[in-house]
Amino acid sequence: MAAVLVTLLVLCLSGPSEAFVSDGGGASTHVSITRTALLQKVTDTCRAVVEASGHEFKPTGHSPEELVRACLGPTATGEVSGAKFHSALREIYVQNGLVDRDFVNIAPHHFNSERFMEGRSLIMEGMASIKANVGKENFQAARETLGRVLHTLQDFYSHSNWVELGNREPYINLIRPDLPLENLADVDTATCSDCSIGTCPNTILPNIIKEKKLTSGYMGISSNAKPKGKCSHGGAADLTTSTIPRGGISKDERRSDNIALHTAAVNTSTAASLQLLEDIRLAAGDKDFLRMIGIARSSVLCFVIDTTLSMKEDIDEAKAVVNGIIDVKKGTQDEPSEYILVPFNDPEFGPMVRTTDPDIMKSEISKLRAKGGGDLPEMCLSGLQLALTGAPPSSQIYVFTDATAKDIALKDTIDALIRSTKSTVSYFMTQPGSRRRRSIGAASFNDYKDLALASGGQVIEVAKNQLPQATEVILDTSTSALVTVLQRARNPGKQETFPFMLDESLKNITIYITGTSITFTLTNPAGVSQSHSEASGNLGTIQTVGNLRRIRLNADMQTGTWQININSNQPYTLKVTGQSIITFIYDFVEAFGGPHPGYAVISGRPQAGQPVNLLLSVIARKGPSSMTVGEVGLVTVSGPESVSNGKTTDMGNGDILLTIDKVPEGEFVVMLKGTDKESNSLFQRQSTTSMSVSKVNIQVIVDSSVEPGETLSLPFSVITQGSGGEYQVNARNDKKLAMTYPPSLSLKTGQYSNATLTMKPPADTLSGTDITLTIEVKSSSGADSNYAVLRISVVQKITDFTPPLCQMVSVLADDCPADVSQCSPFQWELSANITDGNGTGIVKILKRQGDGSLSYSSLSAPIVQANYNASCCSQIVEFVAVDEVGNVGKCYHSIVRSGGPPALTVSMSLWLCLLISAFMSALH
Template sequence: MQLLLFLFLHLLGWVSSFYPNHESKGVGLQDLTDTDITEMGILKAVATFMERNPRPGTPEFRAGELVDLSPLTPTTLFQAYFKADVSPSRFIKAIQQIIVGNNEVEMYQQDDSSYHFNCEEISKGILHFQTTRDSVFSGLSGSVSMSSLESARLNTGRALHILQKFYSNTNWVELGQNTPYHHLVNSSVLAYPVAPPTIPTCKDCSVDNSGFFDCTGNILVKNLLTSGYKTSTKCRTKPKGKCGHGGLYDETQFDPTTGGINKETSNPKLSPHHYLHHKAAGLAINATKEYFIGQGFGLLDLLGPDLFRKFFNLEGYSLTFVIDVTGSMGNDIAQVKTTSIDLIKKHANSLDAPYNYILVPFSDPEYGPVFKTQNVSQFQNSIASLTVGGGGDCPEMAMSGLQLALTSSEPRSKIFLFTDAGAKDISKLDDVLLLVESTKSQIYPFLTGYCVPTGTTLTTKNEYEILAEVSGTAAISVEKSNLNTVLGVIELALNSAPVLILHTVLLTDRLPFLVDENLKEISISVSTNTSFTLNVFLASGLEANTTTVVSTENFKIVNIIVEEPGSWHVVMNKIQTCTFKIEGKSLLDFSYQIMEEHNGYVLPIQGHPTKGSNYTLSVDVQGSASGMMITKILLLNKNGEVDSSINVDQMTDSSGRLKVVVSVQLQLTLLMIGIAGKTKNGTEFERVNPDLIQTEDVQLIFPPGQKSTLIEGGTLNISVLVVNKGKQRSQFKLQAKDEFSLLTEFHPSSVTLDAKETMNLSATFRAPANSNYSSSIATFTARSESAKNYLNILIRVVPESTLVTDDTPPQYEIENMNMPCKDTWQLMDECKKHQWDLIFRAWDESSQVYVSVGSEIPEAQELVCKEPVGAGSIPWVSCQYSSSCCYPYVDIIMQDKAGNANVLRVDNRQPMAENQNSNTVKVAISCATVAFVVCLSLLVCFLIFWRRRKQQSQGIYRID
């Protein structure tokens, strides 16, 4: 049986620690995963912060008004806080980055017991948590950039993974604890003592009627911390008498001590203490909340409210202008100032207003500086103060200006670029595209002219059209004299809850589209190569009342307040090829993740997906889930046409939100994701995510088992696997870089790979001697003529002292023990009349010693310890313990500040003769039973042997 299980586990792949998400197979719908715990802890923390910090000019919240929302989701929280439709998409992005950091522990540290609190590596786990958390605070203590925020979120995810494992994999819950373990998040709090190696912590579990282990009450220690053993390369054995991790994926669950103690799920096959799963998860949620807002030690108190808002993207979006200031742009800038500022002022006091306004000028060779303000008048003055001049050759430093704008703006911002020239620094286009992908910001290029950059060949699209396509917008070419006629596009960007309903290119004169009751208003954008007119008709057949936003010969935008849901139509005056884009304002939206299997789990991919590969697509629906139904997942090509439609079964996660998980094969080079379904009123709806997905023929992989942490002053070598996923031999240019220049070398810089061939890219990082808790995201890229992909790895620097764990327990010496408790003195009638005493002293080389009794002290017992005394650097504490002979036994626990414990055990209890006789009888019965089984087995073997001899003598042969 054990052999079959062992083979099964190896075929399936080892699964370690708490389940990261519901996409991973085997986890129940009501189980709480790492993703659930992280998100719920964050929501409670942010809801508490919002309750205490209402928006200026609004009434204060009642205690619990936001925290106790049911369900508490990003959408319900934002709707209750702003009392209006405000999309939580930027907040969700911050949460997802934290969750990615959490998941990465399963990819890269799966085999390290200390990251999961397995194998009683509790002190190491606490040290890992505290140093990772310190990296977060250190990374946000100076100048805060988009990259430093991303590093901080990834580090936070790693720290939270360790924090949450404490509650599923140790016996904290079994100890009867109802609050989080505060020493974990606050080292000034005294640690709970950890069971020393010599103390047995568990007994064998029994087997219930269903064939599973019943591990109720299997933990022996009632006052010491312990955790389950799970074998790995760093923890090879389970010591006798120690608890197992347990469950289907623990190969030693049948070895003594059988069973285990994990509470990762509510499934008895996977978690021996399944009945405590929700209590452990509840403590993990509260501990996650305290990580962020714990008084005196949480992120909020240590970094302040402004940085707290920025960390969670609570500040809204930026409205950013990137303006060419060469001599030919003078008239353009004047039109931008007059028309755009009027539009901005119109929305300045609405919820649709941006959080701030940013201006980035550029010319050649200059670009910047960045001007940032929350005041519209100051922004107007900054545009007015721009001076134009020079220019020389035509191309300008547009990509450098955009790069500066993207790193200075909030995530998911609106960036408007004004120029009449191509980009001289077009070599930075790939870097800008990566920023667009990571920030999910949208770039709107306004071109009043164009010239091809020197040394480049104009393809079917110029650099601005490529940027617009990737960010889900369109490049607008217009004559300088007519620039003011298209600036109404800026008004459409002032939307606090933007959604995309449809974005397609069609040869038609009639376009049907769905409008649902969740849409407050919609905008319809149409562009062609010739002049046209358009009308919009409601589901009832009546013509809609439209407001014109932009109207030129070949580009028109109209806005409509929604009063009637159903199937609407855009009708043109003639058949022609048109680009249609229909957007709206609504809280009904969705986010998605493309995922693949790692170590038995399903986790988000790194970089771009590869063409033709199979993935798991996970879709989370935002908005009220009540009565809503998701019926299809849509895969659309780059022109917005449905390439494939997947019928789906939805599920509701533990937070009450709709989730859809499907297997997909991505065959298109460029595609978008959409969903279709019905609202609670039965109205059909569709939504499209504007992010354009690009599949590639090359992949970069960070193989597990490597370190990504280096000591200050030290070096780190890592290897990245480059895989040619294409069908033909290709040459790839390889590159590696990181923000803080920790990278010293990498090789090779190029490689030629056959189809399906792989190679290793090696990189060396060196940390300065004074780098102290810094983090840097290293980006590796591989490019061929037809493919490019990237991989981000978080490189963390820590002081050498953080790698040294104090795992030495205190020592003790018995100075005197008077134990007269024997024979009749232990009987109840006599024991109260007699007393025994113990005098001892204890010391520790690294910290103060804390002494306690390992159980509740009856009135007849007493422990008295004096203040630490002694010469030299190692003081010792002297203690005396006294008890009546009714209790001739005791466990004295001595621990240091880190929780390392030693146990002085005294047990002078005398077994009664009746018990001795009973034990003798049990032994005799056991021996008789064994003898009977042995004899019976020998008899069976003899009969089998005799039967086969008889068959052979009769010419009968059997092949087994």
């Protein structure tokens, strides 16, 4: 029954499968194949993790949200948000689709034109990069590469004649570089017959079928030329289709003439995707595999702390906050999934400490000491840059400082990183006392306010002795399911009434107001009010500390439309938050054409002067079927409020495409309203990160990783629809690598200007290092600007393709009775030697099956001795060895008897796969 439920779960989540196209609406097989494989592998991994902890894996339904809850929920209480999981899946799907835009005419990325060796090289390079990135916990870079690699792998089954040759299982050699690609048709071998009508059931020549020759269709985007007698890809975009032999062998689309072949290609590419994911899972381990796919509690605790002499009290308070959160939230769903610490001083900043172990975080923050700093501003933005590039997207980042930024030149870069990562930055600014301060250039505390406002964060200004009360905000926001209901800012201040809607799913609702000389009145749907002067009233409790008013609503709050009237002639901000699993994720996207059209995520600001598109996913309690979307639009945060509603298009699987013709002027956020069917209540949610449009556009593509010590050349193009002239170019990376690029470009309206950026990671850069590069372009007046944020992986060239080898030494199972019901008093044991042929070294050995105990000798020894002991009731053992570069070897042994005397079977696989055909040897 469990297997049946899981199969139903995956089928319900997978969506339709009709065409190998990008995520452009309707049926999208590249997306649905990837979704099916990912959700199946996540389900398998979650089950293994949950059952290993002694619990039963029991998803309550078929939605991704319920899968996350079943995976994380058994050992903790509280709300579980599926936002990270949805975001991770979205990143993979988007990168998968971008292969059809960025590499549309590059044959190896699609296994077109018989480019099999090059296509496999792309897969192998990608897998090496993924494993290296996961090893360095650079999960976003790993996801982006995974999406591209899966696209290329999936295209093999649609674009080649693999299924026409009768194969219904994946070609394991594509992910096994130690195995050759065999029986490839050479360039002079004719492979197809002519199809005058363009769509024939199977045009592969009989001798090619008989000889099992592997070929693929030639694709011509700009030319109809192809070698004589060769198959075409086919379709309207392929110009070679009209060159004899006409037609095409692509199984991208389901047509009446190729239903069986298309279905076989879909099924086989799904199985191949599962093989690749399983290999990555084994190399990464279950915990890090799930973190890569976004199965983690949403809360990340990230501190950026000024360690200069005047900050002693602040550092002590930060230590108390960290220790308090770790102790209070341990064992709940609000326990942070990750801890990040970045100290900064002058002129030093960093290093960044990143860990999942709360005890390590306690230890590291306890080492902070206030020292030095002189009388100058500090390297605050440099420390924040490390946090923004190291923390997962959508993180809450808390900065402690009492000084302005010495490195104010980084402000535009920080602004770009905030908008790109959608992370929220809040500042705790304390009075510096007698310490002298002087600004550098235009640096001031207003710079922090600008960045906090762009991120949806707050600037909390308090005296040092008030800091313990102010940091309660961190406890509020360190939650697995934090949502924003409303956020507004007014500068200059004025009297205004702000309505907002509270629904039944919201818990721990808190209202924050920052500013001075403020009065306010809060009113619930029944008309009951509470003013700023009532510290404890009918609606909640009010705490005032420094410039912050923190209003915590009572637990029995009434649902419906509330309002708060604020009066002040000074600048102020308003934010309403709560805890709920009902939320949404979004990306600004642009459409692209070509043979397989779709939508690409915009790295920078959307284009001004044209409709803006957003791709949204609404996350409800039991998936998209448990809610109804109402209004979706863009809302200004500051100044006179302006709302631009748009047209929504259902893209399937809970995704919505929002098209807005008229975009508000200035900074705006996304506002969504809908109905929760579970409680039949209206809900309201808002994004936190502000965005604006730009007439400048930057086009840049990272098509591969870079080797340590090698130069990376990165072409990019810039265009403006505004006034032409000189535009400043600035590029920065978080590893402080030297770069060359033109400091300015002369732009003409509507014409691209091309340039190239180069960088060279040092030869000793560790494999798996992730470089975050920001390119900014600004008009000479500073009135218009845009940015692009890119991730570049540094990966050492892989020369070791040989998996670890397993050799069985002995099996002692003679005492195990033939009658399994009598097994409990008896034990069996196994001994094996594990070696790594190419010498990069075995780094870990993991048990995959079996209830017994596995032990092994030192991993640094040339031969690792593994020993396994188990009850005779546990009759199968499987363990894997992973070497330094991620090659996986497997040992498998079964003492299961089948209708006769005991049969000892030991199978060893050089590479883990899903099929028994992948096992390399068997010992009897």
